Amino acid sequence: MSSYLLEIIVLIGGLVLLLIEAFISPKQKFKVAYTGIFILGIALFCLFFAKKGFSTENTELTRFYAFDSLAVFFKGFTIVATILALLLSLEYRKTLSKFTANPDSEDGTGEYYCLFLFACAGMMWMASAKDLVSIFVALELTTITSYILVGFMRRNVGSLEAGVKFLILGALSTGFLVYGIAWIYGATGTTDLALIGDQITEKNSTYLLFGLALILISLAFKVGAVPMHLWIPDVYQGAPTPTTAFLSIASKASGFVIMIRVIEPFLDSELGSKVAFILAVLAGATILLGNLAAIPQTNFKRLLAYSSIANAGFILMPLAAWNAGNDLTSKEVVAFYLAIYLIMTFAAFFILVVIHRNTGSDDISAFEGLGQRHPVLALMTAIIIGALAGLPLTAGFWGKFLAFKMAVTGGLWVPVVLGFIGVAAGFYYYFQIIRAMYWRNSLDESPIKISPLSLNIIAVLTVIVVILGIWPQPVYWLVGG
């Protein structure tokens, strides 16, 4: 059985969903989402319980497609993230339908769910892509879908503005990606990363590095690294919240997996130190800017956007301290970090949606008095926020911990120092939420309404965060494949 059946399942599932969507009654559109979740569930099931059965042997696509542990992990990661994004969309559909076709029905929301599947298929392919061409195509599948997801609320100016900004800057970064690929191709005569790796020498280093720099620009855009981070705050704030969550988690993760694929041959070559240097610069700048710019924020969604920039910086750190040896590898650390980041960030976005539905606001001030309005939710929020800040005994700690450990072992002193400044600043801005929840009183003392679905999901994620905080080993089981 060929392993790209997984992508095909998701892709065909998406098309089928589009068909179903066309014939389903406006009140029933949410069933599209459930069907989508079901399809993704099948894919996930196949991935985890039948992965031994997949192979890429003797297939035409082997040149473009890898099925290693990294790919398996990120495919699973993408599917889980998409499922959670769909669940989040279900919670968010009131707002969504308000700004689409007909506010009272759920007429315009159906396509929204389908799009996630296409994006998911693209990302799954990205996890396996090992040729610049397939990387480009998979990336664009995801990106173009994301444009629609961002600008989906066509009666909401913020969403449209975000869509346009994303579109222009995204297309700009695509231009750099293609141009970079062209130069690498020019220098090596191939787009196969494995073959490129063999041809990296000091002699053709200028062309190669020029091409690589252009590709890195594009990938930095994708993961939200400074100085290509500019779109993130605006787009995250304007986009529908499920899109924001999807972008900040799944999209960022696929950006990193591609980055790993692209830079791996360079880092293992004699140009390794140069590439590591530029990565270290990116990491340090990203951490510093992401964390410091988050301090004055008053909108929680925008805060999460800056936090997502900051996290990109933390993830870049282990890459800059490249280690492919048999101890803790950089790839493992990145995967580990992202796995934990997924749990925490989705929990945070679920909480945000709950708060938004109750107060109609994304501001930090909307959290005021939560400690009294819903103590359980407040407690869980506190734990999640603590995890995002990186408190020990929460899962969030371990990601940062491993990243720092890697960087310290690799001797990246400047990024490490900046990183610690960033974490300290992180405490400052994350704890503002806790302060709002517990130390401030809201004018509205009515209890917060929360759907059982959200409550359960947040509870499960919180429990996972705590358990992994004490016992992080299970993440390795997933990462190790």
Add this chain to the structure above:
Amino acid sequence: MASLNEFLFVSGLLFAIGLAGVIIRRNIIVIFMCLELMLAAASLTLVAFSRFHIHNGLPDYNGQVFVFFIITVAAAEVAVGLAIIVALYRARQTINVEDLTSMRG
């Protein structure tokens, strides 16, 4: 016949013009056209490399095939992009980028 360097120079120039257009122009449609120009520049680079990369007496067609992918993707991008721009125009009655500053900071 022109040398590789000349092709690369032209394509680089095109790319730079595209980038400059993105930076300078205020009309989103024009910006979008400039972006397409950048993609075209990249395509030209690829074709040039492909043409001058001789394998067994034949050019390496991998690069030229890639250009088709690029064109396809660009088309899809334009389709989606124009749809968003139209939606924006319907909502705001403007396609000037300077009016899109409701989110900042």
Add this chain to the structure above:
Amino acid sequence: MDSFVPWLLLALPLLSAVAIHLGLKRNQAISAIVSTASAALTLILAIVLLLHKEDVHVAFNWISIGGFAGIKIGLDLDQLAKGMMLVVTGVGFLVHLFSLAYMKDDSAKARYFCGLSLFMFSMTGIVLASNFIMMFVFWELVGLSSYLLIGHWYEKDSAADAAKKAFLTNRIGDFGFMIGILMLWGITGHFTFSGLEGWAAAPTTFCATCLGIAVLCIFAGAMGKSAQAPLHVWLPDAMEGPTPVSALIHAATMVAAGVYMMARFFGALTPDGAELSALVPVFSGQTIAWVGGITSLLAALMATQQDDIKKILAYSTLSQLGYMVMAIGLLNPEAGMFHLFTHAWFKALLFLGSGAVIFACHHEQNIWKMGGLKKTMPITFITFGIGTLALCGFPFITSGFWSKEQILEAALNKNTALFVIAAFVAFLTTFYMFRLFFIAFLGKSRSDNADHAKEVGPLMYVPLIILAILALISGFQPVAQSIAPAYHHEGFHMGWAFGASILAVVLGFGLAFKLYKDAAEDPLAEKGIFKLFRNKFYLDEAYAKVVGYGQDTVAAFVHFFDELIISGFLVGGFSRAAGGIGRLFGRLQSGNLQGYAVLFGLGVLLIIYLTVFVS
């Protein structure tokens, strides 16, 4: 001797204090009796131990740490300690007895006796301590009991303030004391007196100046406890406490602890009668002697113009302590101890006598409102008179004479200037004591309170009589030799010292007689230099200013800078800087797509530059 008997000396008063605090205090009378009984028992034990000629040493580990010699709580009962024990328990018991009557109507009698027992415990600890750390422990504890007893009537602001002042002033002395102990430990490697003795017998090479400084630091402790100038200010204020407390703590025993400690210390440094000056440099001894001399002079001058009966006695105590310290400084600790021994009896007598007077006069303490007590309180009058004579050193028949003679002798031998001061102080002593005596006891009564005074009851006059007897006889060689043989008692010579002493007594008495025989008010008051004496050389005011402007202003300044610089500027600066940079980054996020494109372009250039052109 059973090793448990010495422990009893410590345990009995402690048990009594604890028992009173934990439960007995509900019944005031039982509390008082328990406390007095414990004092009586310790007195008996002290006498038993005194008769037992051998030295006793017992100890247990208090702090033991591997690699460190450890600190023991140990009791050294040698002749020096036994003699002091007798003073402490003897005066202590009599004061307890006296207090039974004096504090009869006090509402917090239990607390008072609890404090007394605690004091007896602490003082016993000082006397028996086998090492400096233990001595420091009990040194502080007597400070605590003194604090508690001075502040017995804590609702009075003056009492509360006096208690605080006493404690703090002592703390300053203890600051030096601890440094001294530490330095001594560094130099000799020992805390224990026996260890010091061993070291002194065969000293390792050491820095003599350092030892001299260490000695002076240790002496600072004595200065605090024995109220030597300039740390003397607490003692007169301490008279806010009940009078029996003044007799016991602030006249006979605790304030003498400094002298005792120095004697103990110098004793340890001179094993087998070696010369102390072989080890301790001259400047230490000279400094100590001068501190003592100056204190005795200043205090005597101040005493001449006080009106409060207890204050006069307090300054006279200061002055006498100055004598003792001078003797220590002249490297003649035996003389100092001998004076301590005799002084304890007659000063306790004087204080208890004054207590009786105050009690009889309904807590009137101003001598100008007394007068004519000779008739109404004959026993008190006679015993007080004996005490006065003893304090003045009336030749041959009083104990004070013998001990003072020793000090004068020592001063004459070693330092003529100090001898002159000492002789002058002797004159002043006679003068102010007879001033007090004439005004309070003779003449006519000058207030209703004094009119209605009645002789006190037997619980109060019996201690007075016993003390009066001791004040007379304790200085005679046979008596002193049998009670306190350690207090070296040289034969008496007729000489300059004797002459000066006689002259001082005669002149002092004469002047007092002339000025105060029938005076109704002080003829010297408000006159030039006497005003200075009356106002204690304005030292208290000066100290208050130093504390007020020095310490409190410094504290206010420091507090201000703490808030401003450390909290506001340094730390606040960091957080403001972080926030400011954050806002700066936020400004880059202009929301304008073209701005983003420009920055994007710059970023591209930067990355390309860093990747391609930076090696």
Add this chain to the structure above:
Amino acid sequence: MSLILILIPILAAVAILMGGKAKSLATGAAALNLILGLGSVFSWNHGVWDLSLQVLSKPSIHLALGFYDGMSVIMVILSVLVLFTAVMSGKCPEGREKLWYSSILLIGAGALGAFLSTDLFFFYAFHELALIPTFLMIGMLGSGERKEAAWKITIYLSLGSIILLAGLIWLVAASGSETWLFKDLLASSIDAETQSGIAALLIIGFGILISLFPFHSWAAPAYASAPAPVAMLHAGVLKKFGLYGLIRLYPMVSIGMQDWLGWLIVLLLGNILWVGFVTINQKRLDMMLGNSSVMHMGYIFLAFAALVQAGSSEANPLAIPAAVVLMFAHGISIALLFMLTDTIRRKTGTVELAELGGLAKAAPRLAFLFGLGAMASIGLPGLANFSGEVLVFLSGFNGYTGNGLGCVQIATILALWGVVISAVYMLRAYRQTFQGPSVAHTNSDHVKDFGPFCQIPAAILAIALLVVGIYPNSLLHLLKKEPAPSLETEQASN
């Protein structure tokens, strides 16, 4: 067994959050812990307390608990004592029992966890666990300027933890140790140059947590605003975490620390003298106590400086016992004082020194216990603090031979002046609060003394002070014993 000690309060806290009877559950759990904790004195070096579970393989991190040595035992005893008394003190606002009691228990659990951990990571992590409820409690249920104070302590301590974490990661990375277990770490060595940097981070990181000058401005306002149990637990127990950590990790950076000896001495004198003067100028009882607790940290640092100068605990055998005894003593005494200050606040409605006076008349028991605490804190012999302080001073002069004074000796002498300073402010406060004539807030119609039952927690602390003060060997004996050979039961989880 150690895990039980930590789990009891955590489970009780969970039960309270689920709706159990808050007060009785909390008291019961704390009492059980007290018994178990005190029981450990007799059994700690028998191995039954040890536990080791690997929770992460790369790097190798273990949930390893047990008594590493006598110092851990002493800190655990301190924790259970203060936890028990903290649960019983203070007054919970109506309707907030869940938060109040569960927070207290969690703080206690965190502190116990930190002192029981024999793995560097969990040592660090448990402390953080204790900090969060501390912040929350101060911000939510504190008094006065609670929000500002809580925000300040949150930011400061988080920053301190971060710097500390940086130091710890560097420490482990530089040591080359395979695991984060103390025993492996302490068996490894670090080259001298790296040590210096690590030592700096440790001093600053731990220093902020301990309120080392000039990182002390969080402490006093936080303690003044904190609910009594939180102030007791933080000032009494949690703050000792930093000192415990410094002493525990010291052997690994003993050479590097010497580069910072001068700074250390300047800073500790800042604590003692500078903050001492700040304390003198305080006008409120709670602020005064808060600052005094900052000041007294300087003495423990002095012992540490003596250790640093000597270079090893063999060269200065007094330093570590001195620090440990003083940590214990300070923990108990400051807990007692904070508890009683809260009592004063509730009984009289004020802690402004100017508005108090003559309270001893109406509340003699309170006056006695407060006096005992105050006397302990100014180092009166017979109470635990003196035993610690005298050892600190001795450790400062350890190795002094009488030829000129070294910097540690000079610091010791200046620190001794701090004893005078602390007597000044403490007696001034006591005089102002309890002595003199009664005023409106304190007359006996208005104020009732402690009931016999209410004074139990205070009495427990007072007894602890007395026991250690009268017989310091009771603690010191614990330090002398060798730890048990640790159980090699690594249950690998992969």
